[in-house]
Amino acid sequence: MRDGKPNRRIFLMNSAAAAGAAATANLAHVAHAAGSDTIRVGVVGCGGRGTGAAEQALTADEGCRLVAMGELFQDRAESSLQTLLRSRVGDRVDVTEDTIFVGFDAYKNVIDSCDVAVLTTTPHFRPQHLAYAVAQNKHAFVEKPMAVDPVGLRQYLQSVRDAKEKGLSVVHGFCWRYHYPRRATMQQVFDGAIGDIRAIETTYNSQGVWDPRKTREECSSDMEYQLRNWYYYTWLSGDHIVEQAVHGIDTMNWAMKGVTPIRAWGVGGRQVRTDPKYGNIYDHFSVVYEYPDDVRGYHHCRHWANCENQVKDYLIGSKGICDVFGSRISGENRWRYRGEANNMYQTEHDEMYAALRKGEPINNGEDAATSTLLAILGRMVAYTGRAITWEEAMNSPERLGPESYEWGDAPSDPIPVPGVTDIA
Numbered sequence: 574m575r576d577g578k579p580n581r582r583i584f585l586m587n588s589a590a591a592a593g594a595a596a597t598a599n600l601a602h603v604a605h606a607a608g609s610d611t612i613r614v615g616v617v618g619c620g621g622r623g624t625g626a627a628e629q630a631l632t633a634d635e636g637c638r639l640v641a642m643g644e645l646f647q648d649r650a651e652s653s654l655q656t657l658l659r660s661r662v663g664d665r666v667d668v669t670e671d672t673i674f675v676g677f678d679a680y681k682n683v684i685d686s687c688d689v690a691v692l693t694t695t696p697h698f699r700p701q702h703l704a705y706a707v708a709q710n711k712h713a714f715v716e717k718p719m720a721v722d723p724v725g726l727r728q729y730l731q732s733v734r735d736a737k738e739k740g741l742s743v744v745h746g747f748c749w750r751y752h753y754p755r756r757a758t759m760q761q762v763f764d765g766a767i768g769d770i771r772a773i774e775t776t777y778n779s780q781g782v783w784d785p786r787k788t789r790e791e792c793s794s795d796m797e798y799q800l801r802n803w804y805y806y807t808w809l810s811g812d813h814i815v816e817q818a819v820h821g822i823d824t825m826n827w828a829m830k831g832v833t834p835i836r837a838w839g840v841g842g843r844q845v846r847t848d849p850k851y852g853n854i855y856d857h858f859s860v861v862y863e864y865p866d867d868v869r870g871y872h873h874c875r876h877w878a879n880c881e882n883q884v885k886d887y888l889i890g891s892k893g894i895c896d897v898f899g900s901r902i903s904g905e906n907r908w909r910y911r912g913e914a915n916n917m918y919q920t921e922h923d924e925m926y927a928a929l930r931k932g933e934p935i936n937n938g939e940d941a942a943t944s945t946l947l948a949i950l951g952r953m954v955a956y957t958g959r960a961i962t963w964e965e966a967m968n969s970p971e972r973l974g975p976e977s978y979e980w981g982d983a984p985s986d987p988i989p990v991p992g993v994t995d996i997a
Contacts, residue, residue: 612926615641615687617680617702618694619653622716626691626746627653629919630714631662634926638665641672641686643679645694645800650675677978684709689742689929695803696721696811697974700728703743707732710739712934714925716746718819719938719945721811724972726946733938742934744925745941747823751924752917754900754910759827766906767890773828773870774887775821781876782817785850795983805852807952808973808984812854814841814955815948818874822951823944824886824897825862825870831943834862834870834950836962841955843988845877853988860951872951958991971996 616627631637644650650673657666674682680702684690690706693716706713720726736743785802792798803809810816839860846856857875886897893904900910928935950966
C-alpha cells in the first residue's frame, strides 16, 4: 500500500489564514452551541475502539454528526463506516467516499474537517495527532495511552497545556475514571474511609488480546505487516503494560492524587508468547513503584493463555482495605456501593459534549499523562533490569519508531534483555 493522497473533495479552506480564522470562530460556536446546533465529529483510527468511540460521540449529543474518517487502511475504514451506518446512530453519519481519508497524513484531512477529533489510532501516533488538532483549534477525545515513549509524552503534554490556554477540551479515554461505582468508591477513600494509604496493588492478568491478524505474506511491506499487527511491536503499542494494563496503573495514580513516585524497579519477560509472530513485546511484568513516605505501589500484568485471570485493584490503608473493583471497603469504616451503574465508555463522551454545550470545556489531559508515564517507567525498568527514577524517565530522550513513515521497511528492534538493554 502507499501513503494515500486524497484525490477527491476535501473540506479545506482556501488559505492558512482563512483556516485559522474559521477554526477560532468555530471554537466559540461549538463551546456555546445550543442543543440543536451541529457539532462536526471526525474519527482518526477506525478499529474497534475508534468505531465504538464514534458511535458514543454521536449518542452523547443529538447535534453531533460524523463528517470524516481517517485510517491507514482502506478496508478498515470502509468496515467501520458500514458498522456505524447500521448502528443506532446511523442517521447521524454524514461520511461519504469524499470524506474517508487513507494514509499517514489522513489525520490532517479529518481534523481540518471537524470540530471535535476522536483520536483512536495505535498509540504511537497519538502525540502527533493531538498536536495537530490543538494547532487547528479543535477539541479532542484522546484514547489511552497518550504516548509510547518519553519524547512523545512530552509532546502530548505540551499540546495539553496549549489546549488549556486556548480553552479547548482534551478528554482522555481512561474509562474507569468515568464509572459511577468506582468514582463513589474512590471518593470514600479520599474522604478518609481507609485512613492513610500505605500500599496499592493493581493486577491485570489476562489471556492476552487478538492474535496477529495478517501474515507477512499477506502484506505488501514490513511496515504494513507491523501496522496490521501493531499490538506486538513496542514502538506502536508501548507493550501491553502501556497499552492495556495502564488502566490499573491509572487507578494507582488516581489514588495517589497525581503524586509521582521517586523511582521504580521490577522484572518482566517473554515466557510463553515466544513465537516470532508476536513481535518484540513481553508477556509479563511485575513492577514496584516507590512513593514518598514509604508508600509502595505494586503492579502485575501478564498475557498467558490457559491461566487464572485477575483484573483487580486494592488500596491498603491504615484503617482498612478498599476493593476498588468490588466497590467496597473493609475495616473500621465498612462500606459498599449500592447506587447506579453506568456505561463508562458512554459517560466519557456524555460529559465531554455536555461541557462543550455549556461553554465549559474539560481538559483532564495531565492526569492521563502521569498515568501513561508510570506505565512507560514500568516498561523501562523491566526491559533494562535497572531502578529508574521518575525524573530519568520524564527527561529520557527515548523515542521509539522511525523518523518518517512510508510503506517499506519497518523498525526491527530486538526483544529486550534485562542487564543488556538500556534506555536512550
